[in-house]
Amino acid sequence: MTDALKVATWNINSVRLRAGLVERLLTEEAPDVVCLQETKCPDAAFPEKGFRQLGYEHIAMKGQKGYHGVAVLSKRPFTAVDTRDFCEKGDARHLAVTLPFAGADVVIHNFYVPSGGDEPDPAVNDKFAHKLDFLAEMKDWLRGEETARPAILVGDLNVAPLEEDVWSHKQLLKVVSHTPVETDLLKEVQAAGGWVDVMRKTVPETEKLYTWWSYRARDWQTSNRGRRLDHVWATPALAPAYRDMRVVADARGWEKPSDHVPVIARFEG
DNA sequence: ATGGTCGCGGTGCGA
Numbered sequence: 001m002t003d004a005l006k007v008a009t010w011n012i013n014s015v016r017l018r019a020g021l022v023e024r025l026l027t028e029e030a031p032d033v034v035c036l037q038e039t040k041c042p043d044a045a046f047p048e049k050g051f052r053q054l055g056y057e058h059i060a061m062k063g064q065k066g067y068h069g070v071a072v073l074s075k076r077p078f079t080a081v082d083t084r085d086f087c088e089k090g091d092a093r094h095l096a097v098t099l100p101f102a103g104a105d106v107v108i109h110n111f112y113v114p115s116g117g118d119e120p121d122p123a124v125n126d127k128f129a130h131k132l133d134f135l136a137e138m139k140d141w142l143r144g145e146e147t148a149r150p151a152i153l154v155g156d157l158n159v160a161p162l163e164e165d166v167w168s169h170k171q172l173l174k175v176v177s178h179t180p181v182e183t184d185l186l187k188e189v190q191a192a193g194g195w196v197d198v199m200r201k202t203v204p205e206t207e208k209l210y211t212w213w214s215y216r217a218r219d220w221q222t223s224n225r226g227r228r229l230d231h232v233w234a235t236p237a238l239a240p241a242y243r244d245m246r247v248v249a250d251a252r253g254w255e256k257p258s259d260h261v262p263v264i265a266r267f268e269g
Numbered sequence: 270a271t272g273g274t275c276g277c278g279g280t281g282c283g284a
Binding site: 014017116158218 | 276283
């Protein structure tokens with residue numbers, strides 16, 4: 001007997017404003033699990049009714065007013081829900097749900113890593129210092145016991161680690177999201193836990209791959225100055241179950257879009 | 270050419 005699991009991740013940039021877009025994704029793609037970031041919504045105001053009506057009856061959320069916020073919508077019940085307060089700032093940037101897949105309990109981590117502001121110098125920019133601290137804490141925590149089991153990590157990591165994860169490696173070397181200090185640190189997080197960057201199993205590192213296009217471009221599609229800020233990782237125990245993934249780039253052209261698009265990964269075991 | 274656009278909450282801040 002084989003089991004299949006379709007996991008989506010999407011920085012929605014206000015779940016209340018774009019609940020209709022989430023419902024469109026649920027209807028058109030029917031993922032088993034959707035991890036949302038930047039919900040910008042207190043838990044009491046989360047627009048869950050429409051999601052439940054579409055069969056996503058299991059909802060974990062960690063919201064805060066106006067900023068950040070993560071949530072997980074699922075067709076399958078959770079056996080556990082946890083959150084960790086990275087950097088002890090009280091920010092809503094992490095949720096971990098556990099659910100059954102192929103006879104085992106799989107942990108799905110949903111992350112919203114701090115964006116880091118404009119100036120890539122931790123000495124003068126507290127937001128960039130926070131981002132580096134957050135990534136360092138991920139590196140220390142997401143290893144050993146935490147990664148010795150089947151687990152998936154998704155989310156907006158706000159770092160485009162590879163040269164072909166940005167429209168111009170050279171022009172973005174001093175731009176927050178692609179500076180060497182960040183890309184090196186993100187690769188250390190990956191290596192420390194043995195995490196596999198499964199998106200790059202489907203699209204080789206030599207090919208461009210983006211999940212985000214700025215609102216500031218006149219025409220996102222024509223200028224196509226994208227970055228891969230959203231990621232799907234799997235532990236070595238789960239990586240063999242990975243099948244494929246798709247970046248739903250069309251969603252950048254939907255009405256009143258988020259600046260990020262969904263990534264949907266499929267596992268079979 | 271080094272700008273530009275969003276969402277939130279309430280006219281500035283974070284992304």
